[in-house]
Amino acid sequence: xxxxxxxxxxxxxxxxxxQMTLEKAGEQWTAMRERxxxxxxxxxNPASAYDIAEEVSKREGRRVAANSVYRILDLFVTSNLARRxxxxxxxxxxxxxxxxxxxxxxxxxxxxxxxxxxxxxITRTVRVAAEKAGFSPERPVIEVRGKCSDCS
Amino acid sequence: xxxxxxxxxxxxxxxxxxQMTLEKAGEQWTAMRERxxxxxxxxxNPASAYDIAEEVSKREGRRVAANSVYRILDLFVTSNLARRxxxxxxxxxxxxxxxxxxxxxxxxxxxxxxxxxxxxxITRTVRVAAEKAGFSPERPVIEVRGKCSDCS
DNA sequence: ACATGAAATGTTATGTTGTACCTTTAAGCG
DNA sequence: CGCTTAAAGGTACAACATAACATTTCATGT
Numbered sequence: 001x002x003x004x005x006x007x008x009x010x011x012x013x014x015x016x017x018x019q020m021t022l023e024k025a026g027e028q029w030t031a032m033r034e035r036x037x038x039x040x041x042x043x044x045n046p047a048s049a050y051d052i053a054e055e056v057s058k059r060e061g062r063r064v065a066a067n068s069v070y071r072i073l074d075l076f077v078t079s080n081l082a083r084r085x086x087x088x089x090x091x092x093x094x095x096x097x098x099x100x101x102x103x104x105x106x107x108x109x110x111x112x113x114x115x116x117x118x119x120x121x122i123t124r125t126v127r128v129a130a131e132k133a134g135f136s137p138e139r140p141v142i143e144v145r146g147k148c149s150d151c152s
Numbered sequence: 153x154x155x156x157x158x159x160x161x162x163x164x165x166x167x168x169x170x171q172m173t174l175e176k177a178g179e180q181w182t183a184m185r186e187r188x189x190x191x192x193x194x195x196x197n198p199a200s201a202y203d204i205a206e207e208v209s210k211r212e213g214r215r216v217a218a219n220s221v222y223r224i225l226d227l228f229v230t231s232n233l234a235r236r237x238x239x240x241x242x243x244x245x246x247x248x249x250x251x252x253x254x255x256x257x258x259x260x261x262x263x264x265x266x267x268x269x270x271x272x273x274i275t276r277t278v279r280v281a282a283e284k285a286g287f288s289p290e291r292p293v294i295e296v297r298g299k300c301s302d303c304s
Numbered sequence: 305a306c307a308t309g310a311a312a313t314g315t316t317a318t319g320t321t322g323t324a325c326c327t328t329t330a331a332g333c334g
Numbered sequence: 335c336g337c338t339t340a341a342a343g344g345t346a347c348a349a350c351a352t353a354a355c356a357t358t359t360c361a362t363g364t
Contacts, residue, residue, distance in 0.1 A: 064342095
């Protein structure tokens with residue numbers, strides 16, 4: 001084992017954990033933020049800001065503009081409630097917002113299925129390698145493109 | 153050491169190495185591809201497809217559309233002549249197109265300076281971790297956002 | 305050299321992702 | 335109540351990426 005241990009939330013418990021984390025960071029848990037978080041969490045795979053805007057719009061019965069969603073997603077990412085998948089230009093809810101660490105995404109090029117693995121040994125090694133090169137790592141982006149077990 | 157060894161090209165030698173690699177892959181080294189490669193290689197840091205289109209346009213004295221550049225960049229990426237930096241939506245020439253391996257980019261959030269390190273131990277470990285999860289890795293994306301030594 | 309078909313490039317249009325800027329709304333507080 | 339400040343809305347636009355189809359270029363066989 002890699003020695004990492006934490007609890008994964010889902011459904012109402014996840015929303016609640018997100019709220020706690022955001023409030024602990026000194027930010028407000030507004031109605032809009034809750035709606036964006038729930039829309040985000042309703043997707044199985046990473047969703048673009050526009051996907052989320054559309055989903056929130058549908059649920060609200062009114063048009064919600066992308067820029068509002070971007071603002072909130074940026075806040076979520078900096079507060080560890082969500083992650084951005086760089087190679088997909090998309091976002092995914094963090095199943096354990098109360099636990100801060102780097103993670104690794106596996107993205108299927110065929111079906112888009114995205115899973116994540118946590119391996120602190122790898123991510124620590126990446127940070128150390130960056131430091132050896134005189135670089136101060138802040139946010140490692142580790143994603144693997146390829147084929148999921150269903151598509152390979 | 154991590155046991156990796158190769159030769160880095162630059163200038164005319166790099167262009168020549170790129171040509172050899174592309175032709176060995178059964179693709180043509182056309183005038184347009186050479187111009188795109190040289191424009192790409194002329195940037196110190198990753199350049200967007202539009203940056204490159206603009207640079208080629210300037211050198212040619214005629215308008216070159218982004219479309220054509222994208223086509224060629226895609227070919228370069230699949231042929232190992234260039235890399236895409238996912239977290240920047242940009243491309244960078246590969247200094248050793250004749251040597252196939254994953255690489256790690258360090259991108260400064262302040263000045264944009266991008267360096268790359270080769271550590272096959274890390275990249276191999278990432279591939280293995282993906283395989284353990286039942287995933288078939290094809291293209292690991294390993295980038296570290298943070299601060300370069302000048303900006304930290 | 306010439307015809308031919310395949311590959312490469314050009315042209316135009318459009319789709320998708322991300323920001324900038326300013327206005328409006330709502331919450332907290334003297 | 336009127337002030338300040340954070341959040342959200344509205345509009346426009348910038349930046350990144352692809353699609354569809356026309357035209358040119360190029361290797362090849364004769």
